Each structure stands twice: as structure tokens, then as C-alpha cells.
Amino acid sequence: MVDLCWFSFVMLNELDRQIQREPLNLRVNGEEHQILVPVHKTLLEVLREDLRLTGTKHGCELGECGTCTVLVDGQPQLSCLLLPIQLDDCEITTVEGMGSTAELHPLQQAFAELGAAQCGYCTPGMLLAARALLERNPLPSRDQIREALAGNLCRCTGYAKIVEAVELAAQRSLR
Amino acid sequence: MLRLPRLRYLRPASPREASTAAADLGGRAMLVAGGTDLYPKLKRRQFDPDTLVGLSHLGELRVVRGDACGGFEVGALITLSDAAAHEALRAAHPGYAEAAGLVSSPPLRNVGTIGGNLCVDTRCNYYDMTYEWRKSIGFCMKKDGDICLVAPSSPRCWAVSSSDTAPVAIALGATALLTGPDGQRELPVAALYRDDGIEYLAKEPFEVLTALRLPPSDGVRSAYVKLRRRGSIDFPIAGAGVALRLEDGIVRWARIVLSGVGSHPVEAKAADEFLAGKGLTEEVTAEAAEVAARPAKPLDNADLAHFWRKRMVRVVVEQAIEKAAARA
């Protein structure tokens, strides 16, 4: 059977479409960015490719793994499923806005100390989801930590050290 | 990485303007609120609009009005997280709030809206695949092809209704407010769906779902039980929404609606009738669940074996009835 593989030009034909670019004001980690990007670029792509904030990682780009989690007005959201045009007047926080290598955020400190980051690839998303949790619930139970982070997959740690690190950071910040 | 197709994005000033714009553009446009269902599908090229009519900036749709006595009007842009955490809503209609809280994962619920979850596209694991994968196996009738890959001799599409919130909303007798170019209409949530994997919504594609109206609580007890492989992220592979009214231990009325087992939320009316007037003993609950499961028709197009899913419908219904009944 000779086959021509269901010739289909869905993606090819899209190249004929005009690109709509919108001037936007994106507030990331307290810094204002005037950007002019195609409206169909997701926040993930704009952060990584236009603002060069490559701390935000990606694992599926379909909202299935939690890796690209950032905070939008303090809430964990998936940057692969957000359009900057929908984020007018929002404050976006990425891992770069949590702390620096000079001064780690208490969660980063706890993750580093306990080995909660092995390969570190899911870590930015985990940290941000954990930060949002601690801001609304400064002393969460283990189950509450698991619930809050349940949208973020990790393949290295078995989650144990992550739960412990969030607990440790919570306890320290209450001291 | 997977990227969206080139799109125009419109920001109309009102739901009416949105609907007018969508109606004018016809099949070229799609409405979008949170985008948590639409964007992955666009990245997989399951739709091919060139224009998105955005709704997320319409603040008027992001409010909850009313209370337990008078009923609620929940704006369509209320996020699933907010609906799940809304105290008055949770107290009045715990089943609805818990359904909202069981959708996908926490970060997704922070963006996904209650309107979006009611309108969520039907799913099928031959259809919710990338463009390249669908191209490889041959496109199905829901997008770009002409056969159903689950049931190749079937003239219809068997994609599965996967809304977690619709079953309880229907069980509670909720209504949906729709805005079209020419005005508003209200219809029961039950009437929002059609038993078809492709044309699964009975509303016009350009009609904007602006709010969900939930009735006064009035002693109604509700619950939702969701079956999925993992504790998070997954869509329902069987779910039961139950609302019922008990008087002196006797069921005055009950409504059971199933998710994940057909192309629309399946109303188990025979079970509703069976329950009416009966005391909720273990046997009665079990039999009601048995009856409720009959219309469920899972096929091999979602996670886990459909034989098992079919069998589990009984279990989730039973659990949902028990859970609802136990609620004060």
C-alpha cells in the first residue's frame, strides 16, 4: 500500500496569517517591561524568549505538568496557558523574583538545604506554588502542602523532601 | 515547544459586543475566558479559529451575587478556585463547590472559570492528541476526518463530556444565562447539552455564557464524587453529581447526573424516580446506584478500561448519595 500520509497543511497554512502585535506593559518581579509581541505568544514564551527570564521552565506546554508555574497577583498559574494580553495590570512573579543567589528566599534556602531540588527542573514551579501557599496559610499541614502542590509533577524526589522543605520554611518563618 | 497558532485577540467591551463579534466572524472566531481548555487544544490544532474573542477582562462577569436564601448568580468568569472556596456557596451547595475544587489541578483552577468548565469540550483519547499524532493515525470526524476511531462503524462521535461541575449544576436545577447579539436568555443547564460528541452544546457558538444561577439551598443536600486515576490533574473518567432532599429520613426528590460516561452529562432519571419516597437504607442506595449506572456507556476512549469504568459508575453514585445524605 503506497501512502502519502494524509496530506494536511493545517500548520503550513497558518504562515499566511497576519501576526497581531500589541504593545503591552508587563510587570514582572516588580520591573515594568514595555513589550511588543505577537498576541499568540504565551506568557511562558515571552518570559523565556523575549525577557530572557529562563528560570521558568516547561515540561509539556499543555497545562499538564505544572513546571511553568508562575505567580499572577500572588496566585500560582500556568504560564504556558496564559496570554500576556490577558494580564494587564497584573503582577507577575517568576523564580527570579523570589530570591537571588546572593540572598535566597526562605523556601529556596530550605529546598537547598534538604535536597528538595535534585535536577532542579520542576523547582521554580514548586517554589512559586509553595510560596503562594505559605502566604495564605503560614503553617500548613503535610496534607495541605500536598494538596497545594498537586498540580506540579516531579520525577526526581518522590516529593518527600519537597514537603519537608516547605514545612521547614514555614516553621522558620514563624520563629 | 508546542505553540499557539497565529491568532487575533479581540477585547470587546461587553458580553453583547463579544457575542456580536463572534457571530459576525462565524467559524473563524472562538470565545475564550480562562483558556485552560482552549489553549491546549489550539496548540494541538483541534480547532482552527484565526480570532479569539476574549472575555477575561469583563469584570462584570467576575462576581457572585445572592445568597443561600435567594439563590446565587455566579458570574461565568469566577475561577474554579474561587467557586470552590466561596464560603456562602460552599455552605449552600457543597456539591457544586466540591466539584469546582476537583477540576484538574490547583494552578489550573486559578485560571479556569466556572463558565469554561460548563462549556468544556468533549474529550476522547483519539482526539485530544497533537496534530502530528492525529495526522499519523488518520483524522477523526470531530476534527478534519470523517470516521470515529473508537467505533469505526458509528455514524456519530463518541467524545466524552468531561465537565466536573455540570452534573451537580444540573442536579441542583441550575440555569445558565446566555447573551447573544440580540439579547439574553436563560435555560436550564440540563438543556445546555446535546448527546453528540461534536455538537455537544445546545447554545449557539457565539452566545456568551455569562452566569450560572443556582437555586436557594432550601434544605437541598448535594455532593459530587469524581473518579480519576490520580489525585490531581486528571479529567473525570466517571463522576456522579447528586442533589436530594430528605424529609424525616425519606427522600422527597433526588437527582443524579453522571459525568465522563457519555457525550453529555447523563441524567439518571430512572434512579431519581426510584429514590423518591424511599428511606435511604444501604440497600436502597445500592439499588439506586445500580439503576443510575444503566444509562452510562463508557467506551475505550478515556483512561483505564471501559469495562471497569462502567462498573465504577455504581460505586461513585453510591458514594455520592451517601455523601449528600450525610450533609446537614
Add this chain to the structure above:
Amino acid sequence: MSARRGELRVIGQPLQKVDAAARVTGVAVYADDLNLPRMLHCRILRSPHPHARILSVDASAARRIPGVKAVLTGHDLPIRFGILPVSQDERALEAEKVRYVGDPVAAVAAVDEEIAAAALDAIRVEYEVLEPVMSIEEALREPAHEPIHDRAYTRRPFNVHRQLSYDFGDVEAGFARADHVREDVFFYQGNTHLPMEQHSAVATYIDGRLTLWTSTQVVHYVHRALAKVLELPLNRIRVIGAAHGGGFGGKTDPFAHEIIVSKMAMVSGRPVKCTLTREEVFYAHRGRHPVLMWIKTGVTSEGRITAMHYRSALDGGAYGSYGAASAFYTGTLQTTTYDIPAYRFDSVRVFTNKAPCGPKRGHGTPQGRFGVELHLEKIAHDLGMDPVELKQKNFVKPFTRAVNWLRVTSCGLEECTQKVLDAAGYLGRERREGHGMGFAISSYMSGAGTAIYWNDMAHSEVQLKVDRTGVTAYCGAMDIGQGSDSVLAFVVAEELGLTPADVRLVTADTDTTPVDLGSYSSRVTFMAGNAALEAARKMRNLLVEAVAEKRGLGGDLPADLRDTIEVRDGRIGDFSFEEACVLATARFGALSTTGSYRPPRIGGPFKGSGVGPSPAYSYSACVVDVDADARSGLLTVNRVWIAHDVGRAINPLLVVGQVEGSVYMGLGEALMEEQSYRKGRHKWPSMLEYKSPTFLDTPEIETFIIETVDPEGPYGAKEAGQGPLLPVVPAVAAAVYDALGIWVDEIPITPEKILRALEARQKGQQARYGPKAFPAFDFGQPIRVEPPDPHDMRVGPELEEAFRA
């Protein structure tokens, strides 16, 4: 190289990793984070068919698309490659034939990814579709249609990749003296690594030199494959391991996209990046082989094993990968786990039209572990004996040589077992319908004793440079998140009296670092650790000698005098480390030492003895507590207790991290992960439908480190990254039996399978769900191997001497 006199200051401490801050702040640069000026983006067109002949490829329309800068097809990269010298069966782009959905056929580099992806639509490929082979059973039959590979490359019946058969000791006599003989069949479904980071590679070609940054576990093997396919001398190629986002064995092969971006950079003169999509990661695969097993064991009435016959059939997918080794691994380590006096081992690996399988955490051994552990459970029940007791009676003993010549040194099986039984309260566990506990054990290699390609060189080399600016350690090892860089720093710091932060590291860069065979087979701590130890001790001696000379002790310093010079806390004797460096540099010139590690010859005197030997084996024991619901078949793992004999924990924090990660991955395999196919294609190549456990699906894990201080490991250390996965899977299945009285002899253990087994019991059939039979296949005459004296511990030249004698 056991522990030194004196107290260890760095080794054994729960220190954080040396790169911890980089990993928690988002500054670590992974391959996809690289963004070079004028960089092109590459996407790959893959086969839509499981099995087809390529009749023509027409990329002319794609070349004309504005923004497209280069297009490659199979004719541009005709040279075959593969990780094992015996399996050079892949091409970066296939020109003649495709063998699975996802096989690369053409590639486009464009100014952005959007254009590159769209341009794939414009490549016209004409295929002649062939019948696919989709199961082990099918592959073992005489092919009715064209076999997947050339007949010259395969064995009869022509979809067979490799087969092997060994007789170690007198198996027939063993069975003859058994009081009870039992046979069972098991199936271990395939699954994949699912690293969070999708594979990514970036190449540049400047001044005739190719540089590739890639997400790999082994820069050295990528280096070799590039040289072969691109026909460039090794010295013109530099491979750099970028920060690594998870491997688990899945980034141990050289991959098509690494070769493609390199070629693209060469033809376009611009940097080129290719990051696989998640779907493509499922196709790159090299994950766990689906394995069908048949096991027959004879035991005495007391429960001592008299003989075992173990057969495995591996579904290899479309290409060889590490498969020739995987087949061995399904069987060879049975004898380092249990004392089996006579052992027959047959294995066959077949080709099918699926994504190629290869090494995943535990490489080939979890399948055999699953089968044998459950098989022994069943034998124990037959004998009316507690399974733990039966297993304990057959535990392998420390410092013995197994019937297949594998040498066991330190072995903490007894301690591990006692620890988890006590902690779990296994013997006094609550006995009620629906609740159960399961117990299992395992052993795993601390590095493969033989290199992938035959050579006599060291497996790991470390160079140490010390000058007035400090200490730098160079090593080709790749840190994949497990902390191998940290281990190097810990070892060097310990020996030179410094802190790990004082040690600069240059790793996984083929231009600047000496060869290390990379992060696979749990070899880095053992091998690079020993190499680092040697280099550091040489350096220490130089520094001490210079200090001694300054103090007037001079000349050939006797060892005991040298020992009076303390090396600790940044000081060498009375001098600061910096002063000592100045003294030593003045005395010896530039200070540079090297260390290397080559495992001794361990394997026996027979062909194929190279797979399985390791300088040391780690041991684990595990108890799993479950609730299983007979009505729904739903299974909940409540808790896992695991004890792991790591020899010595170089860093207990990292060891526990490896153990917990292994347990988690084992649970995923036991409960849900499944690389399954339907209609010739991967059923669900996505993070949503390929189920990996979330926070809410992962129980509390209680870990116990057991230290047996191995005589050959650095400070006595052995591996921790893979072994602890192994016992988890059978322990879950055993717990299900304990809870419901049914056997699920196939993973993943889904609720459906539990219900089917319960139904079978109700119908009066065997209370089990699993494969019915092992397909008929002629394994041929086994290679007969005379067993060694179990107390013969000789290795290396002495052993070889013995062979010659």
C-alpha cells in the same frame, strides 16, 4: 580503599549540594535556556507509520518557505550509529525505512520554531506501508511479512535481536533433588523515564570546530557518535553537558536530534537548537522493556533453593539501543540477590515497531526482580511458610562468588530486612480483608564492570589542579541532579582538608575534562569517587611533602612522620592551605595530579560474562503497606519502609533523596505507568494520559541507611540511585495478595486487574491476573559454565591467571 585513619569531616555529613543555589534560583542553564545570536530552531519530521518503506522524500517546497534556512533528509546523514558496537542500527534520519511512529525522517531549521514546525507540513514523503509487528508473541513467530531489520542483522525467526542461554552448574540435578518445583509466568509492562526536562541540544560550528551543548547523561558517548556520523575527528568536536533536567537512563543513548542540530550547524553556519516536544520525548524513549518471564524453581521442603530456570522475552522496540545488555540484566543479578546453586538463564530480545527500549533506572533488573520475588512468595505459600522466612533462608551471603561467577562483597541484606520488618511491624501486622503488607529485596550494581565498547582504559579519570588560586577538579562525569558533582567536591575536600565550596569543578565537557563514562549504571560515586580519591591523595602527598620539607623534615618522609602533619580545616600542618600551595608549587612546579578507576576483571571464563559484574552490589529491603478495595479494585499505598545498604553514605541527604526518588518511581511503575500502544502507535504520549504519580499519589516513605563499608568503594560507598526501585514493585504485588488473596502477576496493577483476579477466584479459577504462557521459542544449546568455588574472591590478573591455569 576503605576508610582512612582518623575522623571524616566532610564524608558522611548531610551537606547541601554544591550547586544547590543555582538549582533553586533558576540560574542553572539547561540546554533549552541557551539562546545564541542568530540561532536557528530545528524541528524534526517523524514517521507517521509504525512500519513502512520510504519511497521518496521531497523537501523542495519546505526549502522555499521564507525563514527556512536548512532542510536535512536521510541522504544527508547516512551513517549508522547506536550505543553498543554490536547494535549500530539507527540513523539520525532514516532514508529507506521507518520502524516506529516517531522515527526521524527529515528536519528543518528556520529562524523561529513556528516556521520550522509549519515547514514540516510541506515535506512530502511517500511511504509503502508495511505490516507492523506489535507484540513479543508476534515477533517470535516466523514473520509472515517483511521483518523489521535486515535478516543479516537479526536471528531466526528474523525479528529476534539477541538471544542467550546459559547453564550455570548442574541445573537438572538441582531440580532432581528438589522437594517442590513450581513454575510461574509474569509480565512487566514497559514504561518510560518521563524526565521533566524535554531533551534539548544546541550546536555551533565555528573554525571547523563543532560544539554541542546537550541534555545528556554521557557526554563521551555523544562525542563518539557525532564523530562517527559526521565523519569529524574527535578533536574537532566538543560536547558539553548542560545543566540536566532529569535522565533516569533516558538520556544515556546518543540521539538523532543531537546529530541533526550538529549537522544543521555545519551546513548553515549558524547556531541551531532542537528541543523535543513532550510527545517526541515519548518517542525518544529508551525506557523500560516490556518483559515476559517464565520462572521455574526447585526448593527443598525447608525452603532452600536447589535450582532455578529463568526465561525472559524482551520487547525491544525498533532499535538495539542497550538492548543486548538489557537482556542479560533481566537474569544475571538473580544470583547476587539469592544463593542459587544451579541456574539456567535464557533470554531473547525481539524487535517490534515501537519506540526503542533501553535502560531505565534499574536497567533490566526490575522485571526479573518482580517475577522472582513473587515467584518465591508463591513457593513459600505452597510450603506453608512465611515468604520472608523463605527468602531469608536463601539470601546471598557477603563475600561469596555466585554460581555465574559474580562476586559479592559487602552485603547488608540481613540488616536491611530486619530494619524494615521491625519498623513496619510486618510480623504483627493487622490482618483483615483489604489490608496487607508486602516484602521484597533486591541487589544492584555499583557501576557496570565493563565499558560499552571494549577497551582497557580506565572508566573514570579525574585531574586535579592546585595553584595559588585554589583547587580545581576536572572530570567527565555528568551531574544529572543526583549530585555527582557534589560527590567529587566532597571527596576532594575531605582529602585536602577543605570545604566542598573550596573546590572548583569542571565537569562533563569533552574539551576540558578527562573521560568518565557518565551517569548510568550507578557508577559515578563508585568510579569517579575512587578516581577523585586517588587524585586527591596524590595531591595531598605533594602538599604535605612540601610542608614537611619546609619544616626541615625533608627528604623521603616516612609515612608515620608524614602523618604527623595534619591536613584539616584549611591547614596543612602549620601552614594555611594557600601557603602550602605556594610551597608545593615552588618545590614541584605546576601542581597537577590524576586519578583513575578501572574495575577489576570479575566475570567468569565465558562469552557474555561482561554483563553483570560490578565491583560492588548495593542491597535493599522494602515493606509496603496497602489498602485494596475488593469492590472497586482501587489500591492505596499507605506507607513504604525501605532500608538500603549503600556501603557508606558519602552524604546521607543525597542518599535518602536517591532512595525516595527510586521508591516513588517504583510505585509509579507498580501502579500506573504504562508505555502502551494501540493501532500501531503510542496510545498516550502526553503528561496527562501517561500517568505519573502526583504529590497526592505518593505515600510517606521511611528510609533507613545501612552502612556495610565496602572494601573497594570510596570510603566504603556503593550505589544508591537505582537499587531501591527494585523491591518496591514486587512488594506492592505481594501486599495485594496479603490484602485480598489474589495475585496480579503483571504490572501496572490497575484496579481492573484486581477485579479480574477476584472474578477468576469467584469462578473457581486461579485467583490471579496475568499472562497465561511463555511463547514457544528455541533458545538453542545453553552455554555450559562450570561454577566457581563460592569462596574464591579473586579478581583482576589473579583471576585471569586462574582461568589460564
